[in-house]
Amino acid sequence: MKIIGVSHQPLLRKLVLICLGMFLFGFALVPLYDVFCDLTGLNGKTANTAAAPSTSIDEQRLIKIEFVANHDDSIPWRFAPEIPSIEVNPGAVNIVNFNVKNLTGNAMVGRAVPSVSPGAAARYFKKIECFCFVEQPLDAYGEKSMPVQFYVVPQLPAEYSTITLSYRLYKSQAQTAGR
Amino acid sequence: MSQELHNLVAHDLEPHADHAEKPKGVTRWLYTTNHKDIGTLYLVFSLIMLFTGGSMAMVIRAELFQPGLQFVDPHFFNQMTTVHGLVMVFGAIMPAFVGLANWMVPLMIGAPDMAFPRMNNWSFWLLPCAFLILLSTLFMEGGGPAAGWTFYAPLSTTYSNDSTAFFVFAVHIMGISSIMGAMNIIVTIFNLRAPGMTWMKLPLFVWTWLITAFLLIAVMPVLAGVVTMVLTDKYFGTSFFNAAGGGDPVMFQHIFWFFGHPEVYIMILPAFGIISSIIPAFARKPLFGYESMVIATASIAFLSFIVWAHHMFTTGMPVAAELFFMYTTMLIAVPTGVKVFNWVATMWRGAMTFETPMMFAIAFIVLFTLGGFSGLMLAITPADFQYQDTYFVVAHFHYVLVTGALFGIIAGVYFWIPKWSGVMYSERLGKIHFWCSVISVNMLFFPMHFVGLAGMPRRIPDYALQFADLNAFISIGGFLFGLSQLLFVTVVVRCMAGKGIKASDRVWEGAKGLEWSIPSPAPYHSFQTPPEITETR
Numbered sequence: 224m225k226i227i228g229v230s231h232q233p234l235l236r237k238l239v240l241i242c243l244g245m246f247l248f249g250f251a252l253v254p255l256y257d258v259f260c261d262l263t264g265l266n267g268k269t270a271n272t273a274a275a276p277s278t279s280i281d282e283q284r285l286i287k288i289e290f291v292a293n294h295d296d297s298i299p300w301r302f303a304p305e306i307p308s309i310e311v312n313p314g315a316v317n318i319v320n321f322n323v324k325n326l327t328g329n330a331m332v333g334r335a336v337p338s339v340s341p342g343a344a345a346r347y348f349k350k351i352e353c354f355c356f357v358e359q360p361l362d363a364y365g366e367k368s369m370p371v372q373f374y375v376v377p378q379l380p381a382e383y384s385t386i387t388l389s390y391r392l393y394k395s396q397a398q399t400a401g402r
Numbered sequence: 403m404s405q406e407l408h409n410l411v412a413h414d415l416e417p418h419a420d421h422a423e424k425p426k427g428v429t430r431w432l433y434t435t436n437h438k439d440i441g442t443l444y445l446v447f448s449l450i451m452l453f454t455g456g457s458m459a460m461v462i463r464a465e466l467f468q469p470g471l472q473f474v475d476p477h478f479f480n481q482m483t484t485v486h487g488l489v490m491v492f493g494a495i496m497p498a499f500v501g502l503a504n505w506m507v508p509l510m511i512g513a514p515d516m517a518f519p520r521m522n523n524w525s526f527w528l529l530p531c532a533f534l535i536l537l538s539t540l541f542m543e544g545g546g547p548a549a550g551w552t553f554y555a556p557l558s559t560t561y562s563n564d565s566t567a568f569f570v571f572a573v574h575i576m577g578i579s580s581i582m583g584a585m586n587i588i589v590t591i592f593n594l595r596a597p598g599m600t601w602m603k604l605p606l607f608v609w610t611w612l613i614t615a616f617l618l619i620a621v622m623p624v625l626a627g628v629v630t631m632v633l634t635d636k637y638f639g640t641s642f643f644n645a646a647g648g649g650d651p652v653m654f655q656h657i658f659w660f661f662g663h664p665e666v667y668i669m670i671l672p673a674f675g676i677i678s679s680i681i682p683a684f685a686r687k688p689l690f691g692y693e694s695m696v697i698a699t700a701s702i703a704f705l706s707f708i709v710w711a712h713h714m715f716t717t718g719m720p721v722a723a724e725l726f727f728m729y730t731t732m733l734i735a736v737p738t739g740v741k742v743f744n745w746v747a748t749m750w751r752g753a754m755t756f757e758t759p760m761m762f763a764i765a766f767i768v769l770f771t772l773g774g775f776s777g778l779m780l781a782i783t784p785a786d787f788q789y790q791d792t793y794f795v796v797a798h799f800h801y802v803l804v805t806g807a808l809f810g811i812i813a814g815v816y817f818w819i820p821k822w823s824g825v826m827y828s829e830r831l832g833k834i835h836f837w838c839s840v841i842s843v844n845m846l847f848f849p850m851h852f853v854g855l856a857g858m859p860r861r862i863p864d865y866a867l868q869f870a871d872l873n874a875f876i877s878i879g880g881f882l883f884g885l886s887q888l889l890f891v892t893v894v895v896r897c898m899a900g901k902g903i904k905a906s907d908r909v910w911e912g913a914k915g916l917e918w919s920i921p922s923p924a925p926y927h928s929f930q931t932p933p934e935i936t937e938t939r
Contacts, residue, residue, distance in 0.1 A: 231517050231589050238585045242623050249627025249657060253642060256653050295646065336645050342720055393646030 435519030444501025451493030487551025512596025555643035610675030673810025685752025758832030773801025794854025824923030845879025
């Protein structure tokens with residue numbers, strides 16, 4: 224039993240600390256969210272850096288890789304894969320091109336963000352080289368072909384026979400191509 | 403020793419402790435540090451906000467009375483649904499509970515006042531400022547916030563107008579107010595209990611508020627964080643929720659609901675406490691299973707932190723996560739069920755009478771449980787894919803918030819207003835208010851289950867023709883429910899004006915607890931010397 228008249232300051236100090244801690248925790252959720260997705264491979268996030276080359280090839284299996292490309296309203300570019308899909312052996316390295324054309328009269332910088340579906344297969348999808356690793360500048364009405372070089376890890380669980388690789392193109396935060 | 407200290411503190415807290423008369427005029431209310439005055443301010447403010455948010459609901463129901471667009475354009479409709487939600491959650495329900503805590507917690511634990519009377523004054527007066535800012539956006543060019551009360555990114559960032567800045571600032575101020583109120587309540591309960599008022603003798607209203615206050619200081623800062631991120635995303639070039647800059651809009655939902663789910667328990671736990679005070683008084687039996695009630699409240703508070711993603715089953719989570727959030731959500735039914743069964747067991751073979759507070763309390767148990775059942779249906783992940791964003795969800799959360807939280811508050815006001823005002827409310831008006839409310843509220847919300855299951859989406863000003871009849875019926879229920887609350891205002895105003903039979907100190911035959919041992923109306927300063935704890939809860 225507390226005696227009435229006890230100082231309120233120690234308890235108040237603790238409560239203020241909890242508040243400040245929870246405010247910071249709200250912001251800490253941002254990196255934690257990414258770390259959690261990286262560790263568990265959830266959310267269909269793929270590594271944004273080059274993967275090591277493949278070491279073995281599984282000739283017995285064929286995996287269908289589908290390609291999807293779309294763009295944000297902020298960047299009126301035409302953006303599409305050269306082929307809608309391809310069948311690959313796990314471990315074999317393939318290159319697929321995505322074509323992009325700037326439909327505006329301004330030089331712009333685009334940035335493609337990849338996503339793999341089903342999300343749980345994302346960690347078995349490795350990119351050796353990808354146009355999404357870097358920013359993509361285009362002159363007014365310019366066009367180009369952008370390659371992605373990838374393979375599927377042979378340990379991909381048997382229940383997956385199709386993987387969809389989707390890119391969404393955004394206007395880069397760097398506003399102009401001159402920068 | 404403790405007696406002397408208590409007197410010392412009482413004088414310290416109360417500059418006017420020596421004179422019995424109250425300060426006069428408007429400055430009494432502006433400068434007051436008296437917990438009863440501040441409680442009254444909170445309650446009056448929340449009643450005004452109830453009608454503000456309620457009139458927005460009337461606009462929504464008028465528009466939905468018929469299919470097609472009649473009265474308002476879709477953008478204004480969106481502002482109405484958004485601001486209705488914000489006003490009801492942060493302006494009506496939460497301040498009403500803080501007001502009840504201000505009035506009743508010191509009286510229930512035998513304290514002379516709240517621990518920080520000046521901070522208490524500030525906590526309250528921040529609120530009208532916050533809502534003035536929020537409501538003023540409705541009259542600005544482009545209108546107020548229209549992204550829903552959940553303000554999902556990118557609706558609140560990329561696609562919102564400059565009302566966002568006002569909205570964010572208003573939420574910051576409300577958050578500071580809530581946090582200060584919660585800290586005050588925690589310190590009061592920890593440090594100012596009368597000698598002999600041990601933890602397990604605390605009335606359940608005090609227990610539920612203590613746990614609510616901890617939830618508030620845990621999650622209101624997270625809300626402050628997420629609105630800050632919205633602000634910087636919109637105005638300062640950050641990309642927390644913008645994929646173009648490496649952010650993720652789904653992360654907004656995770657952070658928001660990490661706040662949002664504990665928030666919904668913040669809006670119901672104090673109501674559990676009110677009902678746990680009322681049922682024993684009118685059943686004339688002690689509360690059944692006091693300890694299990696305390697444990698159940700704490701369990702619900704803990705579980706509220708690990709269920710947030712059940713609001714976002716359709717965002718494409720992996721199956722393992724959906725199962726986790728489905729099972730933890732269903733687990734909440736266990737402690738909640740314990741509470742419902744304890745209330746029923748308290749009434750079992752009690753010498754019951756059915757005055758207005760008891761009527762509202764019984765309606766609370768039945769209708770809140772109904773809202774809980776639809777919550778269980780929504781917890782089932784595959785079923786939720788069907789129910790997501792339909793009127794079924796609207797029906798669910800209005801059953802738990804209107805017939806749950808709001809009925810709890812109304813029951814509490816009827817229960818304690820004789821103690822506050824010194825006169826009995828009009829039992830006849832109270833009964834009419836009860837029956838009008840309980841019939842119209844079910845006309846209003848029950849058919850929403852059916853239109854929701856049939857696929858009517860929420861937050862849309864128009865709907866398919868087959869929903870026309872039920873929507874007309876729902877709107878009539880809505881108007882009747884709105885009008886019924888004018889009766890409540892009549893009852894409250896009559897009491898505040900002192901019209902009615904003089905109330906006795908105990909007021910209710912079966913009422914137990916310290917708050918009933920002081921005169922009615924409660925004197926301006928109470929428990930300046932600590933009371934002796936003779937009654938057991």
